[in-house]
Structures are given as C-alpha cells and as structure tokens.
Amino acid sequence: MYGLGVAKGMLVVLKRLLRRPVTRQYPEEPAPLAPRFRGYDFAWVEERCTGCATCAKACPHGCIEIVTHPSEDGRYSIDVFDVDTGLCMVCGLCVEACPYDALYMGRGFELAQYQRGDLVAHKEDIANRALLSAYYRTPFQEQVGTRENIQGFYQPIKGLEKAPAAKPQG
Amino acid sequence: MLPTQPYMVNMGPQHPSTHGVLRLRLVLDGETVLDAEPVLGYLHSSKEKLQEEHTYLQTIPITDRMDYLSAMNNNLGCALAIEKLAGIQVPERATYIRVIMSELQRIASHCFAQGTLLQDMGAWGTPLMYFLYEREQILDIFEMVCGARLTYNYIRPGGVSQDLPPEFFPLVRKFLAEFPAQLDDYERYLKDNEILRARTVGIGVFPRELAINASATGPTLRASGVPWDIRKADPYCCYDRLEFEVPVGQRGDCYDRFMMRLYEMRESLSIIHQALELLPPGEWKAPVPLVIRPQPGDAYAHIESPRGELGYYLVSDGGASPWRFHVRAPCFINLTALRDLLVGHKVADVVVIVGSIDIVMGEVDR
Numbered sequence: 001m002y003g004l005g006v007a008k009g010m011l012v013v014l015k016r017l018l019r020r021p022v023t024r025q026y027p028e029e030p031a032p033l034a035p036r037f038r039g040y041d042f043a044w045v046e047e048r049c050t051g052c053a054t055c056a057k058a059c060p061h062g063c064i065e066i067v068t069h070p071s072e073d074g075r076y077s078i079d080v081f082d083v084d085t086g087l088c089m090v091c092g093l094c095v096e097a098c099p100y101d102a103l104y105m106g107r108g109f110e111l112a113q114y115q116r117g118d119l120v121a122h123k124e125d126i127a128n129r130a131l132l133s134a135y136y137r138t139p140f141q142e143q144v145g146t147r148e149n150i151q152g153f154y155q156p157i158k159g160l161e162k163a164p165a166a167k168p169q170g
Numbered sequence: 171m172l173p174t175q176p177y178m179v180n181m182g183p184q185h186p187s188t189h190g191v192l193r194l195r196l197v198l199d200g201e202t203v204l205d206a207e208p209v210l211g212y213l214h215s216s217k218e219k220l221q222e223e224h225t226y227l228q229t230i231p232i233t234d235r236m237d238y239l240s241a242m243n244n245n246l247g248c249a250l251a252i253e254k255l256a257g258i259q260v261p262e263r264a265t266y267i268r269v270i271m272s273e274l275q276r277i278a279s280h281c282f283a284q285g286t287l288l289q290d291m292g293a294w295g296t297p298l299m300y301f302l303y304e305r306e307q308i309l310d311i312f313e314m315v316c317g318a319r320l321t322y323n324y325i326r327p328g329g330v331s332q333d334l335p336p337e338f339f340p341l342v343r344k345f346l347a348e349f350p351a352q353l354d355d356y357e358r359y360l361k362d363n364e365i366l367r368a369r370t371v372g373i374g375v376f377p378r379e380l381a382i383n384a385s386a387t388g389p390t391l392r393a394s395g396v397p398w399d400i401r402k403a404d405p406y407c408c409y410d411r412l413e414f415e416v417p418v419g420q421r422g423d424c425y426d427r428f429m430m431r432l433y434e435m436r437e438s439l440s441i442i443h444q445a446l447e448l449l450p451p452g453e454w455k456a457p458v459p460l461v462i463r464p465q466p467g468d469a470y471a472h473i474e475s476p477r478g479e480l481g482y483y484l485v486s487d488g489g490a491s492p493w494r495f496h497v498r499a500p501c502f503i504n505l506t507a508l509r510d511l512l513v514g515h516k517v518a519d520v521v522v523i524v525g526s527i528d529i530v531m532g533e534v535d536r
Binding site for chain 1: 224227228230231232234296300303306310313314315316317318321323331332335355356358359360361362363364365366367460
C-alpha cells in the first residue's frame with residue numbers, strides 16, 4: 001500500500017521526538033574536553049627547554065621559530081621561542097618529539113584575533129602555562145594526569161609556583 | 171511539442187549538493203542529461219607534492235586532510251605503506267587497535283554519507299541529524315583516544331601514537347550496545363520509504379562490467395554485484411583473523427549503493443566486537459626513529475577505506491622524505507565513470523547519483 005513506508009518512518013520520527021536533546025548551547029554551555037585534547041594554548045617550560053629545536057624540525061609546517069645564544073653556564077639561553085598558531089594544524093608532533101618534555105599542547109580552541117600577528121604566541125605567552133597543558137605523551141604522565149597530580153609533578157621546577165591561575169577556557 | 175535544442179549548464183563548483191567543489195558541465199535537452207563532464211581541480215592543494223618535502227612521520231598529518239571524513243583510514247594506509255617500505259614490524263596490539271579505529275571510522279563516514287545523500291534527495295535535516303547524532307558519539311570516542319575530532323594523526327609508522335585509555339572500553343561498549351537498535355530504526359525509517367525508493371530505484375545503474383572496467387571500488391562496486399573487498403582479497407592488519415561478511419548488491423543502482431552502506435555498518439560492528447575480544451596486551455608502538463630513512467625502493471599498500479580501495483605508492487631514494495608519494499584515491503577513480511551514470515537521467519537525479527557514489531572532494535583533488 002502506498003504510504004505505508006512513510007507511516008512506518010514517521011513512527012521512528014515520533015520515537016525520536018521524545019529523545020532527550022543532546023544539543024549544547026555552545027558559548028554559554030561549553031562542551032567538556034577530553035584529557036588528551038590537542039588545543040592551541042601551547043604550554044612551554046623554560047627551565048626544561050635546552051633550545052635543541054627538535055620540535056621546530058618535527059613540525060610539518062615549520063611554525064616554531066627558535067633563536068638561541070650560548071650563555072655563561074654552558075647552556076643555551078633562548079632569545080626567541082615563537083609558535084605561529086595561525087599556521088599550526090595541532091598535529092602534536094612537536095610535543096611528541098621534545099626529548100625533555102618542555103612543550104605541551106593546550107586546551108584552547110577559540111583562536112579568533114583582530115590582527116594576524118596576534119596569532120603568533122611568543123615566549124612570554126607560552127611560558128609557565130604547564131598547569132593548563134592537556135596532552136600527555138608518556139604513560140607516566142598519563143598516570144599522574146589529573147590536575148592535582150600535575151601540580152605536584154611540576155612543583156620542583158622553580159618559577160612555576162608563580163604560574164598564573166587557570167584562565168577561563170572555552 | 172515545442173522544438174528544443176540542447177544547451178549547456180554549469181552545475182557547481184559552488185553548488186550545495188556537489189559535496190565540495192565538483193563542477194559538472196551538463197549538456198541538457200529540457201531536463202534530460204545528454205552529456206556530462208566532471209571538471210576537477212577546484213580543491214587541488216598539491217598534497218602529493220607537499221609530502222615530498224616532509225619526513226615520513228610528517229606525511230601522516232597531511233593525509234588527514236585528504237579524505238577528511240575518514241582520516242583514520244588515510245593514516246592507516248600511509249602508515250602501512252611506510253612500514254612496508256622501511257620494513258617495520260608492528261606490535262600485535264597496535265594492529266588490533268588499528269582495526270577497531272578503522273571500523274569505527276567506517277561507521278562514522280557511512281553515517282555522514284547516508285545523511286548527506288538523504289539531504290540531497292530533499293529529506294531536509296531530519297535524517298542527517300539522526301545520523302550525525304551517532305557520528306558524534308564516535309567522534310567523542312576519537313577525541314578521548316587521540317585528542318582530535320576530525321584530523322586524528324593517530325596511526326603512525328610502527329603502531330599508534332598512544333595506547334587506548336581505560337575509559338575507552340566502557341564508552342565503545344556502550345556505543346556497540348546501543349547502535350544496532352538505532353540502525354534498525356533507521357532501516358525501518360528509510361528502507362521502505364516510498365519517496366526514497368522513487369528517487370533511487372533504477373536510477374544511476376552502474377552495470378557490473380562497466381564498474382569493473384572503470385576500476386570502481388568500495389560500496390559503489392559491491393552494489394553492482396562484485397564481492398571485491400580488500401579486507402578479504404588482500405588482508406592487512408588482522409582482518410584475516412576476523413569473521414565478517416561482504417554485502418553485495420544486485421542491480422547497482424542508487425538504492426543498492428545506499429543499502430550497501432547500511433549493511434556495512436552492521437558488519438563493522440561485528441568486526442569491532444571481535445577485535446575488542448581478541449585485543450592482546452603489550453606494546454602499542456614499535457621503536458621507530460623520528461626520521462626514517464628507508465632503503466631505496468618502492469612500496470604499495472592498499473586498504474579498504476569507506477569509499478573504496480585507498481592505495482599509497484611510495485618511492486624512496488634513501489633520503490629522509492619520500493621521492494614520490496602517490497595516492498590512489500577511491501573517490502577520484504569512482505568519479506571517472508560518472509558520465510555513463512548520468513546520461514539519460516534528469517537533472518534532479520544527477521544530485522542523487524553524485525551523492526550515492528559518496529565523493530569527498532578533498533580526496534579527489536588532493
């Protein structure tokens with residue numbers, strides 16, 4: 001009989017009508033992010049970074065720029081550590097490449113800026129943000145991956161206790 | 171009857187039903203298509219050439235951007251080709267994780283293909299939203315596993331980038347428990363729908379011989395009655411240890427191609443069930459250096475992506491980046507027979523036929 005298929009389909013639609021909606025009103029009600037979420041707000045630990053530029057070589061698009069000069073204590077001091085988040089495609093290869101665990105992906109995804117130049121995250125912007133980092137690559141870091149434990153994990157690093165409070169993330 | 175003369179109409183590139191930027195040059199007589207010519211290249215981003223500048227590890231995130239609706243399968247094909255080229259052994263656990271991810275991605279991709287095909291037919295919104303509801307759950311699982319929802323960069327040469335988190339198993343089991351009932355609902359909703367049948371049955375018939383001649387693969391070929399599936403014909407990962415059926419159509423029209431995807435989702439569910447049962451403990455990644463330098467030579471690896479045979483042909487000259495990186499994109503090759511499918515149909519059917527062969531322009535133009 002013609003129309004029987006449509007009628008059967010409409011029963012399914014009626015069933016769906018009673019299902020609880022899953023829509024989230026995004027700006028007011030942000031979605032929960034997974035712990036491994038790879039976002040833009042890069043976190044960088046200056047004390048751990050040796051300026052080896054492994055992350056810059058690992059980046060497929062070359063969005064990390066590092067300039068160093070040798071300092072008195074035998075290490076390299078880092079003059080420039082710029083991450084061009086406008087080029088970045090959040091693949092996470094830089095984070096995985098870092099042999100000293102100095103760079104992390106962040107949780108940010110609201111990237112809009114008025115100037116293209118504002119998309120470049122400078123050294124000061126990304127330093128001491130490890131508390132906000134989201135992307136843990138070693139099993140050990142996965143084990144200690146809760147927020148409280150990370151604070152304990154990073155306590156020995158000097159300067160980090162002055163880390164800014166977690167700014168509201170979308 | 172008024173005397174008419176043929177005229178040419180440009181469909182696309184900015185047409186909502188062409189799944190991106192496909193341009194079709196149609197020669198029409200009234201509403202009947204006399205000739206059709208797909209014009210490609212509007213989304214060409216030179217990804218194959220770009221890969222020759224990258225190290226082997228860096229090629230993986232670029233493959234995400236080709237077929238962005240099934241990025242896991244793209245990662246998998248590229249990783250298999252690199253492993254073949256460099257002779258890397260993959261741990262057992264990684265092969266099972268790859269199969270689970272690849273099949274979840276197949277379900278997500280087919281969900282989107284079904285939804286957009288129905289939207290092209292005029293079922294505006296409702297079925298698409300139903301299918302996206304299911305797809306979102308899979309994307310949530312992917313976000314938990316690898317941190318991204320669309321461009322995963324998860325499957326790497328030598329294994330996968332991270333192990334499955336412990337929260338993964340309850341969530342995926344919940345999905346596996348709930349999805350078959352939803353799929354039954356969708357089948358009831360759509361299978362016997364008179365409007366859908368009127369729009370698809372007998373439309374765009376892809377004859378068996380022509381499909382083989384045009385090297386069509388995937389659901390497009392199987393709907394024409396050829397049981398050709400790379401997972402069975404040349405098993406990769408651990409597909410030879412899993413039991414599943416290859417659904418085959420009879421007529422090769424749009425309706426069969428539509429139903430193929432519904433059936434394939436069921437088979438994927440059964441594969442995920444088996445792979446979760448058999449998932450062994452152990453390492454998930456072989457030790458692979460950051461910069462792989464394979465011996466000079468070439469390798470071809472192919473997988474069954476949701477759209478057909480996805481092949482990667484890599485040539486190495488011993489350096490850190492591939493000397494040649496070629497992708498056999500299933501969408502591109504399925505498009506080659508488009509003229510034979512379109513001629514003789516009405517303009518409204520063009521939309522359905524293009525939707526039913528499920529193209530992703532990012533992969534067609536690469």
